[in-house]
Amino acid sequence: MAGFEINHRAIDEMVCEIKKSFEQASQRHQIRVPIGTDLPGGSGVEDDPFLSKALLWLDERAAEQRGYFQDMKEFTDREQLPQEEAAGLALQLEQHGFVRISRSFGGDDTAVFLADEGRLEVRRLKKLAGDRVLRANYVGNALLRWLHDQGAPVGPGTFTHAPTAFFAGTAFTCEEVLGAVTELVSAGLAQREAGHDGNAPHLLRITEGGNACIRGGHTVRSYMDSQNTARTTTNNYHGTVVNGGMSGGVASTGDHNTINSGNSIDAQALADLVQGLRTVAPQLGLDAVDAEDYAADVEALERDGRDPEQGGRIWRRITRLAGPALTTAIATGVGQQLIELGSGLYS
The missing domain is CATH 1.10.10 (Arc Repressor Mutant, subunit A)
Structure with missing residues (x-):
């Protein structure tokens, strides 16, 4: 290459x-x-790193000390957060219905008890994760x-x-x-x-x-x-309206006529990319399922990669599946070189 x-x-x-x-x-x-695939509808707590971690922490503590309230100040200490954040976290969890707060006359509202709704949310978070x-x-x-x-x-x-x-x-x-x-x-x-x-x-x-x-x-x-959608064009060529995407530098008119364009995928570069991806496959350390998906995607890239839109989608699937392995498979420099080549073709 x-x-x-x-x-x-x-x-x-x-x-x-x-x-x-x-x-x-x-x-x-x-x-x-953890492993899980059954994903019920949720509350969005997974997007908040501290609330979701607080729930998992409370679940662990509840398993160790059943029936006891837990002080959220211990959690903020672990996370190196200001102690005044403890009451706020407790209140947010209570508003979601995940905990009950033990309120004191002194205004110390950081002791919480994980409710049944909180246990269900912990189960959902573990499946999402x-x-x-x-x-x-x-x-x-x-x-x-x-x-x-x-x-x-x-x-x-x-x-x-x-x-x-x-x-x-x-x-x-x-x-x-x-x-x-x-x-x-x-x-x-x-x-x-x-x-x-x-x-x-x-x-x-x-x-x-x-x-x-x-x-x-x-x-x-x-x-x-x-x-990628922006690459699909509608143009008028001498009175012929072209509705469609670019395929290997060729625009489809929709009635089996084609018009050449300058936005093609280099055939030799694509062939080099496909050959390289197949060559490094044994070095990627993918499990059996991922290896099968990887091989299928490389075959699809070989077949449809001349179309910038289809090829781009396939290339992104490959990088999501094997990107980390390709990035670290650099004993011979091939892995990163393939990433650079694919990025150049489908940027």
Whole structure:
């Protein structure tokens, strides 16, 4: 795949930095990702990192000390929050119907008892936390918003210490953060930057596209879909109205006539990408189910990848499924080179 100059040392450093930050964060927040697929309708508490973590903490304490009220000040101490936040958290949980507050004449309203509704919510949160699709979508949104709020290039590994690096009360895994970095860079919503000197860590910054996504109130997924939809055009060519998308540099008129355009997917680059994805497949360490999905997506990319819209959708599926593995499969430099090639074709 000639023509791509990849700074493998910088990529290695970025991966190592994220993993190191992740290990440091995990010492403070134990990560448990339970398995679950039956997802009932919910309250939205999963989007609030402190409320969801507080519920899981109360459930653990209730199992250890049945029938006792728990002081939310212990939770705020664990999370290194100001103690005055304890009463606010307790009140929010009570408003949802998840706890009962033991109110005292002295105004100390931080002792709570987990209600039956709270136990049901804990069960729902644990099931949500095991949904891989929801987690993948959420980590991308959380990381992009975090990058926006930083206001400057920043080491992506520090995201693991952010309060928002949680979904449904459970911390994101290192692989999930790496996958989100890969997806945002592939979509043009974030960009890697070298550090200030040769020894500085690799940085990540939000792009104009990423800022537009955040300021427009979009999720990463909806913004990417809207960009793909924008590629479908309606044009008039010498009196012929063309309604349709671009397919390998060819516009379909809808009546089996075609008009060439300049927005084609390079056939040789696509062939190189497909061949490379198949070559590295045994090195990715995917389980049997993911390996089967990966092979099917690569086959679909080979078949439909000349269409920018269809190919873009397939490529995003591949990066969500195998992006972290491809990013770290850099012993020979192939994994990251494939990410760069795919991003160039379907940006």
